[in-house]
Amino acid sequence: MESKAKFDCCDNAQEKRLSSVNDTVSRAVSLCSKITEFEDVPLPDAAGRVNFGETVSLFSLPIHDHSAVDGYALGGSGEKAFKIVGRMIAGDCPKGRIAPDEAVRIMTGAPTPNGTQSVVMQEHANVADGHVVPNFDVPEGDNIRRTGEDVQVNQSLVRSGTRLDARHTALMTASGYQTACVVRKIRVAVLSTGNELRDTGVGMGPGHIFDTNRPMLRTLLNSNAVETTDLGIIKDDLGAIAETLKEAARDHDLIITSGGVSVGEEDHLKSAVVAAGGSIEGWRMAIKPGKPIALGKIGKAVYLGLPGNPLACFVDFLLVGRPVLEALVGAVQRAPLILNARAAFSWQRRPGRQEFFPCNIVGTSQEGFPLLEKTGRAGSARLMPLIEADGLGAVPASCSSIEPGSELQFYPFRADMGL
Numbered sequence: 001m002e003s004k005a006k007f008d009c010c011d012n013a014q015e016k017r018l019s020s021v022n023d024t025v026s027r028a029v030s031l032c033s034k035i036t037e038f039e040d041v042p043l044p045d046a047a048g049r050v051n052f053g054e055t056v057s058l059f060s061l062p063i064h065d066h067s068a069v070d071g072y073a074l075g076g077s078g079e080k081a082f083k084i085v086g087r088m089i090a091g092d093c094p095k096g097r098i099a100p101d102e103a104v105r106i107m108t109g110a111p112t113p114n115g116t117q118s119v120v121m122q123e124h125a126n127v128a129d130g131h132v133v134p135n136f137d138v139p140e141g142d143n144i145r146r147t148g149e150d151v152q153v154n155q156s157l158v159r160s161g162t163r164l165d166a167r168h169t170a171l172m173t174a175s176g177y178q179t180a181c182v183v184r185k186i187r188v189a190v191l192s193t194g195n196e197l198r199d200t201g202v203g204m205g206p207g208h209i210f211d212t213n214r215p216m217l218r219t220l221l222n223s224n225a226v227e228t229t230d231l232g233i234i235k236d237d238l239g240a241i242a243e244t245l246k247e248a249a250r251d252h253d254l255i256i257t258s259g260g261v262s263v264g265e266e267d268h269l270k271s272a273v274v275a276a277g278g279s280i281e282g283w284r285m286a287i288k289p290g291k292p293i294a295l296g297k298i299g300k301a302v303y304l305g306l307p308g309n310p311l312a313c314f315v316d317f318l319l320v321g322r323p324v325l326e327a328l329v330g331a332v333q334r335a336p337l338i339l340n341a342r343a344a345f346s347w348q349r350r351p352g353r354q355e356f357f358p359c360n361i362v363g364t365s366q367e368g369f370p371l372l373e374k375t376g377r378a379g380s381a382r383l384m385p386l387i388e389a390d391g392l393g394a395v396p397a398s399c400s401s402i403e404p405g406s407e408l409q410f411y412p413f414r415a416d417m418g419l
């Protein structure tokens with residue numbers, strides 16, 4: 001059943017009933033039910049997966065008191081001679097007790113004997129005749145890493161919904177885990193629609209183009225947390241599309257299509273979703289490129305219809321598709337990284353829709369913001385400007401003119417410390 005949603009209008013009178021990106025994302029996320037099946041995976045293979053439930057520490061960290069330096073464990077305080085009564089290296093079993101006038105030769109990581117007041121670095125002590133004399137009165141506790149000072153046993157380590165990376169592999173391994181319990185992979189079906197589309201090398205003729213969006217979407221979906229089914233190219237045929245959608249809805253969490261979401265006579269996706277027994281919940285966003293987008297449900301599967309123009313498809317996947325994937329696995333939703341930036345260029349534009357354009361960082365403005373240059377003439381069918389781009393610049397719907405120094409928003413493609 002089709003349901004009509006209420007949308008904010010953008011400020012162009014001809015562009016009524018367009019929704020904002022935020023409203024569209026909220027609507028899309030509200031269609032998603034969190035996947036509740038889970039599996040155990042070895043920690044080094046768990047990067048990109050989402051933690052199912054809360055993980056608590058099996059051990060205290062550090063597991064035992066140990067020395068932070070190579071030096072001497074001292075049984076007491078003072079700038080005096082301590083008799084060296086033993087030697088401990090990393091891996092030795094914690095044993096023995098030292099008296100206030102005794103010391104133990106100790107290496108970094110070795111357990112400190114009971115009775116240790118402090119550890120003095122070997123550079124800060126003199127050794128002669130089986131005794132060590134620190135160069136100063138070493139404060140109590142110096143250079144001893146205490147049991148549990150980082151993590152207590154049973155302490156919460158990783159929250160439910162956390163996307164795992166090398167940090168979690170390290171901490172969970174240190175506290176006794178070999179595997180992580182993660183949400184099962186999201187099953188995503190991808191298909192393209194359009195009579196003009198051909199796979200590379202298959203039956204190209206006049207009027208045909210290469211199907212760009214399907215390989216692009218498969219690449220965007222290529223993560224450890226997603227299992228993608230490629231359903232190929234479907235002709236602009238309502239019945240064929242509806243049949244494919246209906247079939248895909250049986251065993252996928254998300255169906256992503258490209259093309260056929262606009263208003264032309266061969267734009268069948270909206271009707272096809274309904275014919276497949278589903279509902280369409282949203283239609284158009286006040287952005288450029290990427291205005292037409294279809295959101296809906298077919299059975300339990302979420303449906304996301306992206307526009308055919310490749311840059312529009314790319315932008316809509318990043319803005320709406322990504323949060324949908326996060327919602328399906330119950331990942332903690334993080335605010336998108338949107339930076340304040342300044343323009344290094346002039347640009348006159350027609351107001352009406354928030355506009356995104358590929359751009360790169362060419363310097364830093366006087367105020368310290370990234371200075372952006374467009375990487376080519378933007379257009380929803382143009383891909384070349386993306387290639388040299390560091391991210392997407394954005395201007396609000398009302399903007400009609402950009403001069404050097406004008407404020408922009410910047411959505412970076414990557415963070416250099418990315419995990």
Ligand SMILES: Nc1nc2c(c(=O)[nH]1)N[C@H]1C(S)=C(S)[C@@H](COP(=O)(O)OP(=O)(O)OC[C@H]3O[C@@H](n4cnc5c(N)ncnc54)[C@H](O)[C@@H]3O)O[C@H]1N2
Nearest residue numbers: 192194211212213214259260261262267291307308309312
């Ligand atoms: N009368 C109107 N026409 C259009 C409007 C509108 O508001 N009123 N919106 C325009 C906008 S904005 C966009 S974006 C496009 C989106 O249209 P569709 O999603 O229906 O996409 P198609 O018509 O199927 O294709 C558009 C364009 O993209 C090419 N294409 C399609 N699929 C692929 C693919 N997999 N790989 C590469 N290229 C693809 C297709 O050949 C077309 O050239 O609608 C505007 N029209």
Ligand code: MOO
Nearest residue numbers: 289290291312380
């Ligand atoms: O939204 Mo369309 O992508 O402007 O061409």
